[in-house]
Amino acid sequence: MMTMKQLERKLQKAESRQALLYLFCNFVSLMLITAYSAMMFSPTVLLVLPEGGDSRKQMIAIFVLALFGCVVFTVYASGLFFRKKARQLGTLMALGASRRRLSPGLFRQVLILSALSAFLGILAGFPFVFLLWNLFRLLIVDSSQMSLVLDFRCLYLSAVFFVLVVALSCLNAQRYLMRTNIMDVVHEEHKNEPVKELGKWCGPLGILMILAGAVLGYLAPGIYMELFSAYPPVWINLLYAPVFAGLYLVMLHSVVHGWISHRKDPYQNLISRSMVKFQGKQTVNNLLVSTVLIAGSAFAIFYLPMLSVGSRMETENRPFDYFYHYRLDQDIPGEDEIKSLAGSYALSIKDFRSAPYLMLAMDGHAEVEDDGGAFHIEHRPLLQEAKFFSQSSFETLTGEALSLKEGSYLAISNADETMLYFLNSDCSVLTNMVTFETLPVSFGGYLHYDFLVDSVGYYVLNDKDYETIASGLTPDYMGCAAFFNMDGEDSYAFAEDFFYTLIDSFSPACEYPTYYDRVEKYAAEERGEVYWGDTDRMTKISFDAPDTSEFRSYWYYMPKIRILDKTDFARTFSVFLMMFLFISIICSLAAMIISYTRCMTIALNNRYVFDDLKRLGASPAFLLREIRSQARVVFRVPCLVGMTAMYLLYALLMLANDGKFTAGEAGGLITCLGILLLTGFLYFLVYRFTVKRMGAELEILVS
């Protein structure tokens, strides 16, 4: 005797393709989210991306986008599965199966499918991470820092997503069972989902809203701080919302009206346009999600060229091969030792020059945090530590002549003046940190010497002022900067030896990062506060790990060595670069799979239209053209909008930093454009593959 259970099993077998699609969609979503969160929580990554830093914030922001995309994709997959299942459910209901009779089998099926797919997705997430990461190590770059360590707390996020997927499928099942109109359930599969049509104004308005949202979202925190003297709250990011609303309108316009005028030939692509339009709701949602993911992917991938091109150009343009500096209380190799070291590598050095500097306290205005996120501006006589050359030392060092009045100081900036935020132009008093003698000064302007631009600023004082304020300073507040070139070809082995020898010469007293400010520490302790640099918030560096990105990026006395910086760049920033490459791949993969799935479902849902067109004598070439036209909307619009919007936004960010593009930024942006073209080509290949699969699914054969 056949039971209801056996009947359901047979029916489930018949719908195995839909079930597989559903499994696949959930599997992919869970795998990508698990992989992303595994990397996001990985100590390997967290060690490199500083807490509270922009890169970590961006990693989290893109994760939120990816999560949003995967949630929408899962909702879509679940909806798709139930639309297909509705006919079967409706038939059984029509033949007298009650909800009570249907619900155990239905819930069993959706629970098994959703839980299994989600579980498998989570499981697959880890091998996926290992595979991709080790492929990077094998094919692109490897370093000791890249050794992958995972923190399985990332599973909390996957678990939440798991529950979401299962709950969503159960809710959908319940919704179908509770439907009172059985005929609606039966015809659900072929029900159109036309999108609400808006006029042709919606596209241009969408573009305006994207631009307005981007500008508003970017400027709002600054305006808020200006107006309220308080740090902007998290909700201020909601001001970016017009970007998403604008994107929706652009997608809507693309689906309903298209961007090409059909006035000359109103019947061109009529069929495909109407097909896409009448299932517009889902298509627009899919386009929106793909766009957001592609934009996220572009944002992540841009990191690589922006960081590396700028750095490469800076390295190439240095006037000297070597620059190092040190405190005078340290026993550091001088010219003779370096010559001797070079000699052991059969090399010789030239152009050696060195000059002393002082480490003085500058006064200035500080943002002091109050309770409740507010702040006030306060003048502090001991604001920060800075390095001061005398005018004659600077001239000796750089070979550039200066004219500097007594009582004024110059700040050393790069030629583009894009790093002025590291410099204090507000100082009126300099303080000797040993004798606490002061010297009144005024800002005399910027002078340009890129090689001496650092996150702890260099300044120049008139020789007389220099002598006055230097009086009584101990060697720990005095330093020396030295430049030299190689006479002929440089050698990596020598550079590496020099670097390690230099580190070995420093005492632990100098084992601190650039953010560690002795003046700030003194002032904080004077006020009875604990200096933040002595807390865990400060980046940690160690002489035992001189090859880590933290050490090379943040050590206070990090030398500039052209050959080392050039050769080791990828290795030093490997985790950083590969994490963003990883994010980009995850987002791109998700976007490609979503677009592919959408195209395939458009084809399957409209199979009867294609069958009718065949009967009406449509040639395979005509049918393929219609397919292509539909797939084009799904692939091309998100690619164009996502990539263009992110490119413009990135350029805007670069511009907003300092009001101009530096040579490095311009070079980076050009490289980004090349990467976008390459990524676009990859999308094109997936589009071609999708069209092929759609054709095969609809049995359209071109001879």
Added chain:
Amino acid sequence: MLCIKNLQKSYHTGNKSYPVLKGIDLTVANEEFVAVMGPSGSGKSTLLNCISCYIPFDEGIITLGGQELKGLKADDMAEIRNEKLGFVFQDFMLLDGLTIKENVLVPRIIQGKADAKARKDAEELLSLFGIASIGDKYPADVSGGEKQRAAVARSLINHPLLVLADEPTGNLDSKSSRAVIQAFEDARQNLGATVFMVTHDSFAASFCDRVILLKDGMIYDMLESDHKNQERPAAFQNRLLDAIRRMSSDETFSAEKPAEKSRKGGNAR
């Protein structure tokens, strides 16, 4: 068997309401073969879907075998659909993953009584409708006419009080249509089935005992065949076509007229 009084149903789109059935009164007697005809949008399918409670209706009373259908609990309504009603749909609605025989058995499986006797009943029904040889085939492997005859067999497996058929010949060629109508005839003669069929097809309707003409949600006319006095289906079809022509040309048709005609047509059968 079936009694409908003042049946009203509207569809709603946004704030707009579109009345589809505007007070239908009709009865169907035991073992009667009744057809409902009318132009598209006249409310035929809605009437059928209301009788089967597939869609909820606004006003009126429907009783089947003396039991009122409105207000029944979902489980009770499902039981009535399973045991007292049989359904035949225009697009067959056979389940793809099941063989023809298993499809016929579905109402019994839902009931939990797909035993040896049920299998024998299914085989007998398949034989009665001349499709015994396709019992083990899947719907995708048989013709439209065979599918529909299988659907008729499925509708009868639980010996329902009433078989509701929605355009059963709508997707079929004339030969298959004839076979399906023959299946209904056989069901009536051999199994005592009562059939209520919605159709556009005057040929199919000409085999019925009575044809109700529906227009704009109201009964326009009702014609009875005289098969007992040897009226041939072709002659009844001619009468039907005349009535349809009248209905089509009746531009002055108003709300009062059909009620009058309905009374003439023998509404209170």
